[in-house]
Amino acid sequence: MTTALEIYRDNAAAWLQTQIAEFGREARRGLSHEEDLALGRRWQAAKFGAGYSAITWKPEHCGQGLTALEKLAFEQEEIKHGFPNDYFGVSLGMPVPIMLRYLPDGWKQERATAALRGEEIWCQLFSEPAGGSDLAGLRTRAEQDPATGDWIINGQKLWTTWAQHSDYGVIVARTDPSVPKHKGLTYYWVDMKAPGVTVRPVRLAEGTSEVNEVFFDDVRIPDSQRLGPVGGGFGVAMETLTIERYQATDPAGFGPPLQLFIDEAKAIKIKGRPAIEDGRIRERIARTYAMQSAMGAIYERTLLSLAAGLQPGPEGAVHKLVSVRARQKLSEFAVDLKGVEGMRYDDDLTRKESWSKSWMTAPTGRIAGGADEMLLNTIAERILGLPQDHRPDKGVPFNQIPR
Numbered sequence: 001m002t003t004a005l006e007i008y009r010d011n012a013a014a015w016l017q018t019q020i021a022e023f024g025r026e027a028r029r030g031l032s033h034e035e036d037l038a039l040g041r042r043w044q045a046a047k048f049g050a051g052y053s054a055i056t057w058k059p060e061h062c063g064q065g066l067t068a069l070e071k072l073a074f075e076q077e078e079i080k081h082g083f084p085n086d087y088f089g090v091s092l093g094m095p096v097p098i099m100l101r102y103l104p105d106g107w108k109q110e111r112a113t114a115a116l117r118g119e120e121i122w123c124q125l126f127s128e129p130a131g132g133s134d135l136a137g138l139r140t141r142a143e144q145d146p147a148t149g150d151w152i153i154n155g156q157k158l159w160t161t162w163a164q165h166s167d168y169g170v171i172v173a174r175t176d177p178s179v180p181k182h183k184g185l186t187y188y189w190v191d192m193k194a195p196g197v198t199v200r201p202v203r204l205a206e207g208t209s210e211v212n213e214v215f216f217d218d219v220r221i222p223d224s225q226r227l228g229p230v231g232g233g234f235g236v237a238m239e240t241l242t243i244e245r246y247q248a249t250d251p252a253g254f255g256p257p258l259q260l261f262i263d264e265a266k267a268i269k270i271k272g273r274p275a276i277e278d279g280r281i282r283e284r285i286a287r288t289y290a291m292q293s294a295m296g297a298i299y300e301r302t303l304l305s306l307a308a309g310l311q312p313g314p315e316g317a318v319h320k321l322v323s324v325r326a327r328q329k330l331s332e333f334a335v336d337l338k339g340v341e342g343m344r345y346d347d348d349l350t351r352k353e354s355w356s357k358s359w360m361t362a363p364t365g366r367i368a369g370g371a372d373e374m375l376l377n378t379i380a381e382r383i384l385g386l387p388q389d390h391r392p393d394k395g396v397p398f399n400q401i402p403r
Contacts, residue, residue, distance in 0.1 A: 002057070005069055005070065005073060005161050005254070008066075008070050008073055008074075008138050009073040009076075009077060010076050011076045012073065012392070013077045014055075015050055015052075016077055016078060016081060016083075017214055019046060019081075019083070020378060023042070023043045023046070023081075023083050023084065024081045024082055024083060025081060025086070025350070028082065029085060029348045030348060032248070033208075036084055037080055037082070037084075037087055037165065038190070039084050040086070040087045040088065040118065041087075041117075041118035042117065042118070043083055043084050043085070043118070044088055044116070044117060044118025045117045045118050045119075048062070048116050048117045048118075050098050051064055052064075052074055053092070053116045053117075054069075054092070055070050055074060056068060056071050057097075058085070059216055060247070061100055061109070061112055062112070062113055062116055067306070068306050069303065069306055069307060070383040072247070072303065072306075075247060076213050078146070079250065082352075083131075087091035087121060087162055087165065088118060088121065089116075089120040090122070090123060090124055090161050091115055091120075091121045091162070091166075092115060092116065093125070093243070093247075094124055094170075094240045094241065094243050095122035095124050095168070095169065095170045095189075095245045096111070096112055096115045096122055096241065097121065097240075098170060098227065098236065098240045098243060099111065099122070099170065099189055099227070100112055101226040101239075102228060103189075103227070110336065111168065113180065117177070117326075120167040120168070121165050121166045121167060122160055122166055122167070122168045122169055122170065123160050123161060123163045123166040123168075123169040124160070124161070124169065124170055124216060125157040125160055125163075125169045125170065125171035125190070126138075126157070126171075126172060126237065127157060127158050127159040127171070128140060128155070128156060128157055128158055128349040128359060129156060129158050132403075133370055133371045133373070133374045135172065135234070135237055135258075136181040136182045136185070137181060138155075138157025138172060138173070138174060139155060139174060140153065140154070140156065140157065140171070140173045140174065140216060141153070141154050141155055141173060141174050141175075141177075141245070142175050142186060142188070142364035143175070143176070143221075144175070144346065148221065149222070149223045150220050150221065150222055150224075151173075151175075151186075151188065151217055151220070151221050151222075151223065151226070152190075152219070152220050153171070153173055153190070153218075153219040153220075153221065154215040154217060154218060154219075155173065155215075156213065156215050157171070157213070157214040157216075157218070158202075158211075158213050159202075159211045159212075159351070159367070159368070160199075160208055160211060160212045160213075160214050160367075161211055161212075162210065162212075162213035163192065163199045163211075163214050164199050164201050164209070164212055166192045166310075167191075167193070168189055168190065168191060168192060168273050169189065169190050169192050169214075170187065170188070170189050170190075170227070170240065171187070171189070171190050172186070172188075172215075172233045172236075172237050173185065173186060173188065173190050173233070174186075174398065175230060175233075176231060176398055177398045177399040178397050178398070179231070179378070179397055179398065179399060180395050180398065181393065181398045182234045183231055183234070183395075184209035184231060184398055185231070185232075185233030185234045185237070186226060186228070186229075186230050186231060186233040187226070187227045187228050187232070187233035187236040187237060188221060188225050188226050188227060189225050190216075190219065190221055190225065190229060191221075193383075194220075194221070195217055195220075195269055196216060196217045196218050196219035196220075197215070197216060197219055197220070198214070198215040198217070199212050199213075199214050199216065200212060200213045200214075200215070202273065203241070204360075204361070204364060205360045205361070206215070206278070206345075206360045207288075207347075208223075208358055209384030210364075211364075215282070224338070229339075248374060249295075249299055249316075249320075249323070250356075251291075251292035251293075251295040251296050251299075251317055251323055251324075252292065252323065252327060252352075253323035253324040253326060253327030253328075253362070253365065254324075254327070254350060254351065254352065254365065255327035255328075255330070255331055255351060255358040255362065256330075256331070256334075256351075256352050256353060256355060257352070257360055258285065258288050258289060258292060258330075260353075261284075261285065261288075261334055262285060263267050264283050264334065264337075264338070265285070265337070267338055268376060269339065275337060281337070284330070284333055288326060288330055291322060291323075291326050292323075292326075294322075295319055295322060297317065298315050298318060298319055301315070302315060302316070311350065313382070313383070314378050314379070314382045314383060315353075315383070317370070317375040317378040317379055317382075317383075318375075318383070319377060320369065320370070320375060321375040321376065321379070322373060324362060324365040324366050325372070326367065327358060327362055327366075328359065328362035328366070331355045331356075331362060332359055334355040335355050335356055335359055335361075338355070342356060343356055344353060344356065345357065377389050
């Protein structure tokens, strides 16, 4: 018997098939970054027109009002074709939804609609050079002008995805350094074109600049741009990070599929014989297959939990930690196996098609969305039930923590 979810998936897959020629992987080959971004904006507008840009959002916010299962079904079909989604994942995943929750007026609806159509992009200004993945350790300051009530922001953010294209951003800043680090933070939205905001793209090893440094020098914003209570920024930030908890995942860690490695191992010769006959190659294939099967099982368990109306636990930490590490190891192995040819760099190939590009970008994947160390703590404490990690700054006023 065909379920409603299967019908939804089939309809989505059929619509996506009609879009491949204009927006799919082959249509993007050879485009400059600016051309690809422009294509991405048109792709987002096409999804908005078809109703697929906000599947779980409420209808009053231009969404379909459906569940995470329909959203995941659509994403699973969508990622097969290499559509230009990257520019909008953060924007629509967290900053815009948290803005919709906290802002009271109709302005938010205009911004949300513009973001859904790909006309505007939001970024998330959380990470800092001194704090890393420890959000509560941030040092960017926001001080209130007693005469006007405005807030004046000074500091630096880092690893801010697509900040160079963003119109707006959400930011957490320290407003009271005399209390423990989690309690002295406040949350705002900012205009990324405001005076005092400077964005500097960071050039990554593969030559792209997805992430940026962002500097705030006496950036003045009204109190109306505050989201949540003064000193309650850490709670709003945690709420932001849990909004988009369930996304379509890839057991290959968004690197090349195992089948590509198998195909190349059949073609490469070791001492005159196909590499795939070598025991070390076969062991690597078996190990990777077992790992990816386990990741697939964890993901299916998550889907079953959602279908049963339950909230899945922190198993997403296991998936990201294991799959991206395995991608890095397999990519390194493949580059070694191919010898000098393994280091060939082709701009037209994606991270899912090139072992060298996958190997160079894997470290970024191990940092984005929580570094390995943070994920290991999550697994130790929330899944294995081990004692909490040593935290000497717990309960200590932020301005008394040694630096």
